Amino acid sequence: MTIADRRHAAINFADKLKLIPDLWQPRVVAELNDNQFKLVRIQGDFLWHDHPETDEAFIVIDGLLRIDFTDGFVEIGPGEMFVVPKGVRHKPFAADEVRMMLIEPRGTINTGAEGGERTAQNDLWI
Amino acid sequence: MTIADRRHAAINFADKLKLIPDLWQPRVVAELNDNQFKLVRIQGDFLWHDHPETDEAFIVIDGLLRIDFTDGFVEIGPGEMFVVPKGVRHKPFAADEVRMMLIEPRGTINTGAEGGERTAQNDLWI
Numbered sequence: 001m002t003i004a005d006r007r008h009a010a011i012n013f014a015d016k017l018k019l020i021p022d023l024w025q026p027r028v029v030a031e032l033n034d035n036q037f038k039l040v041r042i043q044g045d046f047l048w049h050d051h052p053e054t055d056e057a058f059i060v061i062d063g064l065l066r067i068d069f070t071d072g073f074v075e076i077g078p079g080e081m082f083v084v085p086k087g088v089r090h091k092p093f094a095a096d097e098v099r100m101m102l103i104e105p106r107g108t109i110n111t112g113a114e115g116g117e118r119t120a121q122n123d124l125w126i
Numbered sequence: 127m128t129i130a131d132r133r134h135a136a137i138n139f140a141d142k143l144k145l146i147p148d149l150w151q152p153r154v155v156a157e158l159n160d161n162q163f164k165l166v167r168i169q170g171d172f173l174w175h176d177h178p179e180t181d182e183a184f185i186v187i188d189g190l191l192r193i194d195f196t197d198g199f200v201e202i203g204p205g206e207m208f209v210v211p212k213g214v215r216h217k218p219f220a221a222d223e224v225r226m227m228l229i230e231p232r233g234t235i236n237t238g239a240e241g242g243e244r245t246a247q248n249d250l251w252i
Contacts, residue, residue: 006198010206030209032183032229035161037207057158059185061205072132079187080136081163083156103158103229 013039013061017099019126024118026102026110027126038102039126046092049114056084056104063098067091076100139165139187143225145252150244152228152236153252164228165252172218175240182210182230189224193217202226 011029016039020027024046026038042065058065059081067074067084068091076082084090111119137155142165146153150172152164168191184191185207193200193210194217202208210216237245 008195008198008200008208010200010202010208013205013207030183030207032161032181032209033212033231035158037183055158057156057163069134072134074134074136076136079139081139081156082134082136083158086159105159 011037013099013101016126017041017061023097024110025120025124027124029126031106032103034106035103036106036108036123038104039099040102041097041099042092042094043097044094047111047114047116047118048089048091049112050087050089051084051104051108051112052087054105054108055086056102056108058082058084058092059101059103061099061101063094063096063100065098065100066093066095068093137163139225139227142252143167143187149223150236151246151250153250155252157232158229160232161229162232162234162249164230165225166228167223167225168218168220169223170220173237173240173242173244174215174217175238176213176215177210177230177234177238178213180231180234181212182228182234184208184210184218185227185229187225187227189220189222189226191224191226192219192221194219 023041026040028036028038030037060076065076142155149167152166154162154164156163186202191202
């Protein structure tokens with residue numbers, strides 16, 4: 001076995017995102033202890049929701065993400081991140097497509113405590 | 127108060143990295159529950175170490191990071207990530223400067239179980 005055979009593979013965000021055909025469908029690419037790194041493509045409006053059990057981190061890869069809160073909003077561009085604290089109601093919005101990473105505990109549902117028809121299948125890996 | 131006053135601030139990686147004058151000195155920029163997001167600039171060789179208590183995630187922002195393992199290596203470029211599993215001995219290396227993000231539980235020390243003079247001050251925020 002040569003050293004090249006022993007090369008481990010990095011996770012390439014652009015390559016992984018190409019494997020996600022649908023918007024609003026997070027896919028897990030890695031885990032850190034009990035937390036998951038998920039890639040997702042979004043466009044348009046999501047629903048108001050919160051996660052009563054956990055903070056939720058957003059790292060934007062491409063595009064401009066807006067997250068509305070009851071008391072304001074934040075805009076997050078490429079090379080930027082934001083952490084929505086546990087229990088804070090929020091609504092993501094993307095005028096144009098946004099490609100981003102979510103970091104949150106394994107088991108966290110995209111619609112949080114709200115549920116409903118926009119709830120994505122959870123814990124799907126690419 | 128206008129809506130503009132209620133604008134929350136995203137964390138911009140490039141802006142934060144400009145505030146870190148020294149190599150090998152991680153700085154915390156955000157927390158997710160008990161985990162911390164740390165930015166760090168590195169160049170050259172680090173020491174062999176492991177983290178017996180936790181996985182450790184690396185997301186490269188600029189440059190090419192190499193992590194050696196006892197059985198191989200991985201190269202991680204911009205827009206890529208890798209998670210070193212708990213207890214796995216590893217040695218980061220950067221031929222040219224690498225700017226990257228670490229994600230790991232609060233309290234994780236850069237030199238892990240190895241300690242020594244390359245141990246950075248922990249839990250410093252920018």
